[in-house]
Amino acid sequence: LASSLAGNYVSAAKAIGAGVADNFTAIWSRQQAEKVTLTKDNTAPEVNIDFDLVAPDQWVWDTWPLQNRDGSLANIKGYRVAFALVAPRTYGWGERHTHARIGMFYSKNGKDWVYAGVPYDENKAYGHMQWAGTAMLDENGKVHLFYTATTDMNAGGGKAWNEENWTSRAEQRIAKTTFDISADKNGVHLTNEGDHQIILQADGKYYETIQQFQNKGNIITAFRDPFFFRDPNTGKEYIIFEGQAGDNYAMKPENIGDEEYRRTHSVPDRAALYNGNIGIAEVLDHDVSKLKLLPPLVESIGTNHQLERPHVVVNGDEYYLFTISHTFTYAPGLTGPDGVYGFYGKGGLRADYKPMNGSGLVVANPASNPYQAYSWMVLPNQQVISFINEPRDGNGNVKFGGTFNTTLKINLSGDKSEVGKEEQAGEIKPFGANR
Numbered sequence: 138l139a140s141s142l143a144g145n146y147v148s149a150a151k152a153i154g155a156g157v158a159d160n161f162t163a164i165w166s167r168q169q170a171e172k173v174t175l176t177k178d179n180t181a182p183e184v185n186i187d188f189d190l191v192a193p194d195q196w197v198w199d200t201w202p203l204q205n206r207d208g209s210l211a212n213i214k215g216y217r218v219a220f221a222l223v224a225p226r227t228y229g230w231g232e233r234h235t236h237a238r239i240g241m242f243y244s245k246n247g248k249d250w251v252y253a254g255v256p257y258d259e260n261k262a263y264g265h266m267q268w269a270g271t272a273m274l275d276e277n278g279k280v281h282l283f284y285t286a287t288t289d290m291n292a293g294g295g296k297a298w299n300e301e302n303w304t305s306r307a308e309q310r311i312a313k314t315t316f317d318i319s320a321d322k323n324g325v326h327l328t329n330e331g332d333h334q335i336i337l338q339a340d341g342k343y344y345e346t347i348q349q350f351q352n353k354g355n356i357i358t359a360f361r362d363p364f365f366f367r368d369p370n371t372g373k374e375y376i377i378f379e380g381q382a383g384d385n386y387a388m389k390p391e392n393i394g395d396e397e398y399r400r401t402h403s404v405p406d407r408a409a410l411y412n413g414n415i416g417i418a419e420v421l422d423h424d425v426s427k428l429k430l431l432p433p434l435v436e437s438i439g440t441n442h443q444l445e446r447p448h449v450v451v452n453g454d455e456y457y458l459f460t461i462s463h464t465f466t467y468a469p470g471l472t473g474p475d476g477v478y479g480f481y482g483k484g485g486l487r488a489d490y491k492p493m494n495g496s497g498l499v500v501a502n503p504a505s506n507p508y509q510a511y512s513w514m515v516l517p518n519q520q521v522i523s524f525i526n527e528p529r530d531g532n533g534n535v536k537f538g539g540t541f542n543t544t545l546k547i548n549l550s551g552d553k554s555e556v557g558k559e560e561q562a563g564e565i566k567p568f569g570a571n572r
């Protein structure tokens with residue numbers, strides 16, 4: 138079905154072709170990133186330090202809603218469904234990454250969420266820990282859960298797991314499983330768990346492998362955070378993910394900036410080791426189990442090491458490619474806030490993406506509370522969800538979060554954005570007809 142549909146759409150897509158080659162990778166340059174500044178249009182309101190916990194015995198962080206194949210939010214007999222990384226609060230805040238699982242939440246009103254536990258058999262899942270992903274409800278009512286399987290049998294070249302030194306061994310592969318879904322007055326249920334499959338691995342050409350990473354010696358490698366995306370203009374399907382440059386990671390002049398900028402700015406040593414990219418693979422089958430890696434959509438070599446949890450919002454022939462990033466992952470000589478960044482392309486998914494608002498910054502933590510929230514996700518209706526990370530109270534003391542943050546609206550207009558009104562914690566509204 139998917140491929141015949143795709144066939145019909147191809148000519149339409151060509152008509153609005155983005156005018157770049159199939160292997161074109163847009164660049165987020167140092168010159169562009171240097172323009173990152175906090176303004177009233179991109180700064181989030183302060184987190185209220187008296188927040189409630191959505192799942193009192195769990196740390197809860199990266200969150201994503203169940204989406205239909207076309208990206209709209211799924212409606213399961215009047216329930217919204219969301220997934221989030223979870224780890225028992227018996228572990229320390231910093232330990233949660235190495236004990237991460239994916240939990241399921243549901244809500245009748247899109248505001249009050251019930252935590253329903255980890256829906257899969259932990260012994261069947263890939264990875265020592267499961268990291269972020271997305272979830273797609275197909276037209277037959279199957280839920281496809283895409284996730285990151287972190288640290289597998291090859292981790293650290295086969296060396297044993299070591300909690301202290303895990304970042305050097307955090308090999309990541311992209312995996313999926315499936316469920317049936319049902320709802321009744323007792324809530325939403327995921328049953329009939331399918332096999333777990335590895336669907337993507339770093340190739341060493343476009344995307345850095347753990348071995349390449351270990352040879353370079355950097356913060357942490359990335360091949361993670363799959364986002365399922367069906368292009369409404371072509372019917373083609375993709376998995377978009379966070380990667381790092383593989384064998385082609387040398388800095389090019391364009392990674393720095395234009396001629397004038399290059400003449401007047403020096404690049405610190407080691408900047409080239411900050412080699413993030415937004416990866417993409419084409420889906421070849423209807424079950425989303427056969428994929429082909431393609432060259433990245435965007436790269437930030439020399440600019441930023443991590444373009445995490447990339448995701449796409451489409452408006453006609455405008456493509457908004459959002460990603461989250463950290464202060465500590467900026468390359469030497471550059472800085473910016475923990476926030477969500479956006480790239481704007483026109484005419485097709487493979488486009489000459491330009492950083493939104495000139496710099497890329499879309500929503501940032503306020504300077505007074507720079508680590509209060511993280512892992513923003515812009516939903517198709519321009520609601521932005523995130524989790525409470527490390528807010529400071531009035532005395533400057535950090536209170537660990539681990540729960541849903543208030544939702545923000547953003548207004549998008551061409552390549553510009555502005556932060557709009559604040560909504561309830563974890564709020565996800567239905568939008569459009571029958572959603």
Ligand code: FRU
Binds near residue numbers: 222234361
């Ligand atoms: C973002 C992130 C993701 C990753 C997860 C691990 O908050 O770094 O890229 O999947 O956290 O905890």
